[in-house]
Amino acid sequence: MRRGTGWGIRAGIGAFFLLAGLAGTARADVTVDEGGTIIIWPKVLNTQTRDTLIQLTNSGNTLIHAHCFYTDARPQNPNQPPGPFNPLLWQETDFFLWLTRQQPTAWSVREGRSLNPIDHSLGFDPGAVPGVVPGFTGELVCIEIDSGGMPIGANKLRGEATLVSSTGDVSKYSAVAIQAGPSAGQNGRTLELDNDHYNSCPATLIVNHFASGAPDPVVGEPDNFGPCMSGCGITTEVTLVPCSHDYENQQPGHSQVSVAITNEFEERFSGSVAVDCWLNASVSRLSSATSYNVLGTLTAQTRLTPVSTSGGVVGIAEETHTNDTGTQSRAAWNLQTEGSFFEPGAGRNVVDTIVMTGE
């Protein structure tokens, strides 16, 4: 009796040390500061008023290949707002790139970049980069692959996007990089964001923003550096994309995101928003509580937490400053992140997956 009991307890203690070791090793590294294997530019535009400049860099000392996917997320009827009867297109266009050691490259999404070996003024063309259709609104994803087209995990890619308006106004953000794990590439063209094959998207995104319509504190009170008699409200847009992408079957990802807002008085508000394929919305659409009249404070902290049974998201934010004359200026920034969306120990068991197209 005593010996059997001792064995049982020793087995449990052995499991303690095993799981303690495992618990300390898993991590979610969706990053904007380091290189990665899956690079996501959440907001890519080619509208009448805005173009996007893409920068992609190889930070390694060897040639690397990339399989890139534009996803057009316009509504099927672009003249109507998106909705249940006007779903988003989610039309993907893919292309292949290769970058030599430490090579940076850049292109305008409106123009693309042709493969022209005699065009010495630009550099080594990374491949035939198509231009996107007029009116394109969506995202770009690039995935490190080997020369055979299969995903790998070198974590050597990084990127930025510059949103340029026809007036010359600009805003810029760093692309979101998902780093590869020890089992990267073992499932072929299906990339599992499970902190083993590739790192998981974050559990929570944090947006530190001005209240929707809050008067610009530099243009208006207290600085009064600009005309602000009839209002100079700041607005903020958040762009969210699901981490799951099924390019092979043309199936967009989906996430249900809970929204928790805290103002400067510790007052809390909440809401919920669905992210189907791609979402670009003002914070007031995430929750009407983010308006300046409701919040009552200049700034707020909004925490976006995908429901554990749906899928993870990544994103950026962009705020627009305005003065009395209607002059606008935009500034984009990357969101803060916390935790790991895939965390079985915390009851979060959904694995986001990216399914690439085959040859």
Add this chain to the structure above:
Amino acid sequence: MTTKGVWSGALVLGLVLAWSGAASAQTGFCGDVDTCKVATDRPAAVLIYPKIEVDPDAGVDTVVQLTTVSEAPVSVRCSYLNANGHCSNDDSICFADIQCSGFARCEQSWSETDFRITLTRLQPLSWNASQGLTVLPCDFFTGGGVGCLQRNDGRIPPVPEDTFIGELKCIEVDDSDAPLDFNDLIGEATTVRSDGFALDASKYNAIGVQAIPGANDHDNRLCLGGVIETDKCPNAAEYAGCPQTLLMDHFFDGASVGSAGPITSALTLVPCSEDLLNATPAPAITVQFLIFNEFEQRTSTSFRLRCFGHRNLSDIDTVVGSPGDDASSIFSVNTQGTIAGQTRITGVGSSGSANGLVGFLEEFYPCDNGPGGFCTAAVNLHEQGRRALSDVIQVP
């Protein structure tokens, strides 16, 4: 094994799973020297805002945002570091020798202004650098804070000079002002330029230095990174270390991409090591730049950085403030022949310090509606590698 033994083992295993579930729920949060980072996208114990700029005559101000992600009150010690230059002959503010009359030199100063505040749970704060914040939202003593369950302490002063350029650094501390190993702070800085009808805004994330849980000895010497024990850091790293190399993706000055351009850029760098106790700038650091263009061609240059550096890219290897020689810079599209570049930035270490750096990049585009005819976009730099020695922040 008996039934009793099986149940005993199952009980222990169940407890283990519960514990590991709780522990792994923290996964993604900083746990050790390998997972704690210097980053711009996650809560940290130390926030660095490399450039705070105020110039009322030019309609420029910086809106600072500081937020806690904790449900408990968080105390923060902050320091403005004034990097204004002053002409040696009349003490007027300057940023380059060329701005001083006669043969006077523009001498960069380095002084600090400290303040301490307490943030309430999940509280976002913002203030104009030129104005400060004399009454915090949950300051009960001023009659504010109706509805607040926790209380703000302290106030935020304006920057020490009307025209100001410098750095802001904030450190999470406990009630006795000792540095803490909690990572609760996030921040951004928005530079707004307004001149009549013209308007321009740019924004960057504050750079966060995460504390390593359990590694902090709670003295006023913060050891950032390092695996080698030194006299200053006998326990090596208490916080994540500044990167070995900063990676800057940029367009070469004068390049045009699509319909945008010609583009120019400016880089801001600050050292990770700072002595706020004795208000002395760290010894000058040699900063090396290794530039790759789209043809894989490499060029390099360097300059000396002391306490704060803000330069147009084409001024890094040419005369500062002299645009006539910018076309000859190795950061110029005329020299490089390609649009995009990648620059690897490294602070040369010394025997006593890692000499790590952090910073960010600003790009300037011709713009109809921007003050001075240009609009600005800001972006944080990428990073790579870690340093063997520690950087040290000595706080008062």
